[in-house]
Structures are given as structure tokens and as C-alpha cells.
Amino acid sequence: MTNSPEPIQRRRLHEILAERLLAGIRSGDPPPGRALPSEQELMARFGVGRPTVREALLRLEAAGVITISHGERARVVEPSASHILSQLNESIIHLLGVDATSLEHLKDARLAVEEGLVRRATERATEASLARIEQSLRRQAEAAERGEGFLAADMDFHVAIAEGSGNPLFPVFLKAMLDWVSAFHGSAVRTPGMEPVAMSEHRAIFDRIVARDVDGAVASMRSHLLRSARLFGRTFG
Structure with a gap:
């Protein structure tokens, strides 16, 4: 034939x-x-x-x-990773909105990425990177006291750790992931009583980074993100 x-x-x-x-x-x-x-x-x-x-x-x-x-x-266009990812925002958010499985996959990916980032940030910690993370903690406390801007300050803490990894692409990628997740779960961070919990967990992560305790920093980050996942009513993975 x-x-x-x-x-x-x-x-x-x-x-x-x-x-x-x-x-x-x-x-x-x-x-x-x-x-x-x-x-x-x-x-x-x-x-x-x-x-x-x-x-x-x-x-x-x-x-x-x-x-x-x-x-x-x-x-x-002047090429940049942030510009390219911004082009995907609406499409990604639409996908996450119609497919709950994709949202769970995104949160699972975030967990894996942030564990890797806090590991790198701890291993490569410098005075400058530690000061940047500590500054984000102060901004978070100020936002909680003002009663506004807490979500942005919360996300900035995670981005500051990504910056501490030493790779300029990681903060861009992580910021995009956080924007996508917060499009659905941003209100959870503003739940009454949750702000002190989040700040306490962030401080624990920072303390482990300062101590150059890699395993402790990873464990603290994992505990923090899994607690957040339970608050959202779903689990990672």
C-alpha cells in the first residue's frame, strides 16, 4: 500500500x-x-x-x-525576562482559573522552587543579601501596622530571598509565580490573625539563613508554605 x-x-x-x-x-x-x-x-x-x-x-x-x-x-521591545513573563500573565491566570489541577501544580512548583532558592540564599549569604531580606521584614511589619500593603510586603520577602540566590532570573520567575498564585489566594494573607503568623514564620526562616543553617532554612520555608497551603484549603501536589 x-x-x-x-x-x-x-x-x-x-x-x-x-x-x-x-x-x-x-x-x-x-x-x-x-x-x-x-x-x-x-x-x-x-x-x-x-x-x-x-x-x-x-x-x-x-x-x-x-x-x-x-x-x-x-x-x-527591549528584551527582558519580566516583559516576556508579563505577556503570559492573563493566559496563565485564565488557565489557573478554569483548571484547578493546574493551580495545584503551580503551588507544587512554587514549593520546589522556593526550597531551592532558600537553600542557595543560605549557602551564598552576604552582608548585603541579609540586609535586603531584613529590610523586607521591616517593611512587612510597617505594612501590618498601617493595615495596608501587607500582601506586597509578604511577597517581597520571598523575592528578597530569590535575589540572595545570586541568579538575577530567579527573582523575576518567582515574582511571576507569586502574582499568579495571589490572583486566587491573596485574600488568605489578609485573614485577621494571619499577619503575625506569617511574620513569625518569615523571621524563623531569616534566622536560619543568618545562622547559615541550610537544612533548617529549607525546613522552615517548607513548613511556612505548607501552612499557607492548609490555609488556602488545598495541599501542595
């Missing part, structure tokens, strides 16, 4: 144009922060109509490669 031929996929002009523009951007033409040629110039260069150019640009904007402002030429 001979195999029947696979159908040839027809590609639309705007998809081809988007790929060509993306190839140029990746080679530095134009470089990050600079504007692309005008729509009229792109039409003339590639021999396509305005609708094709606009669809191609919208495709690149959706991918986070360029920004489009009314009345101005499209501009190449």
Missing part, C-alpha cells in the same frame, strides 16, 4: 512577512528600542498590501517582540 500524500499547508502572506520581519529583528535590524520602517515602507519593500503589513505587525506584537502605539511606527 502506498502512503497517500500529505496535504501542502498554504501559508498566508502575513505569516510569511511576520517571519521575515522577525528574522531581521533577531539579527539586529532594527535593534531593540528602535522603530521598524513605516507601514508604507514595508508595503513597498515586500510588495504586499497594508492589511498584510498590519496583520504581520499584530502577530509580532502578540508575541511580545514589538509594541504598537497609535500614530507611531512599531518599535522593537
Whole structure:
């Protein structure tokens, strides 16, 4: 028996144009922060109509490669991990909202990531990194006293530990994860009586980091996150 031929996929002009523009951007033409040629110039260069150019640009904007402002030429985005992750925010939050399993997987991932981060932060602790974490604790206490801003200060403590890992990508990734989780469970941190508990647990984690007690810091972080999971009414994993 001979195999029947696979159908040839027809590609639309705007998809081809988007790929060509993306190839140029990746080679530095134009470089990050600079504007692309005008729509009229792109039409003339590639021999396509305005609708094709606009669809191609919208495709690149959706991918986070360029920004489009009314009345101005499209501009190449300055690449950064935080910008790329921000492009995913709405999609990730939508997924977590419709699939409870995905939310549990995210919390499980957070537990694994934060255990690793506090391990690194303890092993690589410096005077500067310890001062940064301690500063976040002070901000948390001030927020609790004011009665506002506690959730942001709570998250900053965890980000400060990620910064102490020595890898600049970790704080960006962790901040995104915390934003996604807090979209569903932020109210739990503001439950009356929970603020002193959270601060006490954070202080215990910090004390273990200061003592360079790696296993103790990991155990304290795990206990803290699992307690939070019980408060949310679900468990990690």
C-alpha cells in the first residue's frame, strides 16, 4: 500500500512577512528600542498590501517582540525576562482559573522552587543579601501596622530571598509565580490573625539563613508554605 500524500499547508502572506520581519529583528535590524520602517515602507519593500503589513505587525506584537502605539511606527521591545513573563500573565491566570489541577501544580512548583532558592540564599549569604531580606521584614511589619500593603510586603520577602540566590532570573520567575498564585489566594494573607503568623514564620526562616543553617532554612520555608497551603484549603501536589 502506498502512503497517500500529505496535504501542502498554504501559508498566508502575513505569516510569511511576520517571519521575515522577525528574522531581521533577531539579527539586529532594527535593534531593540528602535522603530521598524513605516507601514508604507514595508508595503513597498515586500510588495504586499497594508492589511498584510498590519496583520504581520499584530502577530509580532502578540508575541511580545514589538509594541504598537497609535500614530507611531512599531518599535522593537527591549528584551527582558519580566516583559516576556508579563505577556503570559492573563493566559496563565485564565488557565489557573478554569483548571484547578493546574493551580495545584503551580503551588507544587512554587514549593520546589522556593526550597531551592532558600537553600542557595543560605549557602551564598552576604552582608548585603541579609540586609535586603531584613529590610523586607521591616517593611512587612510597617505594612501590618498601617493595615495596608501587607500582601506586597509578604511577597517581597520571598523575592528578597530569590535575589540572595545570586541568579538575577530567579527573582523575576518567582515574582511571576507569586502574582499568579495571589490572583486566587491573596485574600488568605489578609485573614485577621494571619499577619503575625506569617511574620513569625518569615523571621524563623531569616534566622536560619543568618545562622547559615541550610537544612533548617529549607525546613522552615517548607513548613511556612505548607501552612499557607492548609490555609488556602488545598495541599501542595
